[in-house]
Amino acid sequence: MKKIASLLFLFAMVLTSCTGDQGPVGPPGLTGSPGAPGEDGGIIVSSAFEIEVDFNTDNGFSHTEAYGNNFEVHETDVTLVYMSWETIDGKDIWRLLPQSVIFDDGTLVYNYDFTQTDVRFFLDGTKNLTTLDDEWTQKQFFRVVVIPADNLGVDVSNLNAVMEANNITNFEIK
Template identity: 55%
Template sequence: MKNLITVIITSFLLFTACEGPQGPPGRDGGLIVSPAFEIELDFTAGNNYEYFEPYGFNTYPADVTLVYILWEIVDGQEVWRLLPQTVQFEDGSLMYNFDFTRTDVRFFLDGTVNFNTLDSSWTRNQVFRVVVVPADNVGKQDFSDINVVMESYGITNFKKR
């Protein structure tokens, strides 16, 4: 009888579900895979105002790449904006934009302004952060705030390239 009670109690404890706080979203049956890196680059006539960066890691066909630009620093705080971002000038517009494949991300300038006449503050030493997220989560959260994205995907730093 003791053995039967022990088996029942042990079975009950093993098969009782525990519930705690919900973790960050991930792939069904898999780990969260959100590689991230930071890159500083120049847009010049020599590189046709674009830059290709290979990921250097594997991505899944449905993954989505997000790119943020360091827009300004206010009182020592970095302000990041999700691309694309557009700036209006008297003689036209400038857009920081990107596109991506499964193997790389391309950063580029677009718009109607003459890129050759832009002050170097718009084209040199531009800092971007890249995050690759599972497509399952696209549309389920606000990706405009880089801090929310970092928290959701456990990103504590961005490897500098």
């Protein structure tokens, strides 16, 4: 038994002591960091705004909002929309769209789509939208966050995590 244990130990030592090619040199780091000096990387900052929307038959239960001159939205950027869902102990609770509400006579879906120039909020579902009470259609608050594709390594379902990861400290009110 001791011989088998000794052979296994010797075999493990041989395998762990092997080395291979060093590999190619990686890209230069930030100026001031150890290693070869490189250029400082830019901070990728997201654009964000908050908007209040009223849905009704006149607007087809839809609202389109242009990003405006303050935004530079690239084709690879991603737009996320959060809805103020409720307030608990004075704290606003935000949910990532789409969100569904189930009624006895159908389902209401808050949804959105986006282009490089605007974002559209709309109501959808199987519920007759004209029968909805004002609490479901009036004074609906949304937060829109445009995220550069480079920053998508974050849990987008958590608004606070998205804000922190993208250096967002406040929202422009539209």
